[in-house]
Amino acid sequence: MMSEIEIWLPVAALVAAFGVWAYKRYQVIMADGKVSLDEIIDAVTEGTDKVEEIQEAVEDAKDGE
Numbered sequence: 001m002m003s004e005i006e007i008w009l010p011v012a013a014l015v016a017a018f019g020v021w022a023y024k025r026y027q028v029i030m031a032d033g034k035v036s037l038d039e040i041i042d043a044v045t046e047g048t049d050k051v052e053e054i055q056e057a058v059e060d061a062k063d064g065e
Contacts (some may be wrong), residue, residue, distance in 0.1 A: 007061045014054045021050060 025046070029039045 011054065011057045011061050014057050018047075018050050018054060022047065 025043050029035055029043060
């Protein structure tokens with residue numbers, strides 16, 4: 001049986017990757033010094049998809065316990 005670390009490590013990696021993605025996305029949005037509504041909507045849409053991936057990984061990890 002897998003230890004809890006082995007189960008939750010992929011989830012932690014996804015959360016860390018989301019943090020890196022969010023920071024890079026912020027840099028892209030702020031690169032020109034202006035923030036448009038389209039940029040925000042795109043970032044939120046992409047972020048929602050990534051959060052759903054993390055949610056699925058958490059559910060899979062819970063099922064694997």
